[in-house]
Amino acid sequence: MNASRAIIQSHIDKAITEKFIxxxxxxxxxxFIRALWRLFLNHDGFKEGTQDxxxxxxxxxxxxxxxxxxxxxxxxAS
Numbered sequence: 001m002n003a004s005r006a007i008i009q010s011h012i013d014k015a016i017t018e019k020f021i022x023x024x025x026x027x028x029x030x031x032f033i034r035a036l037w038r039l040f041l042n043h044d045g046f047k048e049g050t051q052d053x054x055x056x057x058x059x060x061x062x063x064x065x066x067x068x069x070x071x072x073x074x075x076x077a078s
Contacts, residue, residue: 001065004056007049008069011040016075018045023075033067040066 015021020043021036037059040046053062 001057004053004062004065005069007053008062008066011046011049012066012070014045015039021075023072029072033063033070036070037063037066 015036020039023032040050050062053065057065
C-alpha cells in the first residue's frame, strides 16, 4: 500500500507541475477524480506506475487512494 501511495503522490505532483490538472469550484469532485484516474491510465508519462498499482490494488481501491491523497487546496494554489 505504501508503494502505491508513493506512486499516486508522484503522479499527482507531476500532473500539477506539468499543468495536466487544475481545480475550479465548479467541478464535481467525483468526476474530477475519475478523470484524473483516466489520465493516469492513458497518458504515457503515468501508465507504467499506474499499471504497477493495479497489480497490487483493485481499481476501486486505487481510485479511493487517489481521492485520499489529492489535496484540492494545493490545486487551487497552482
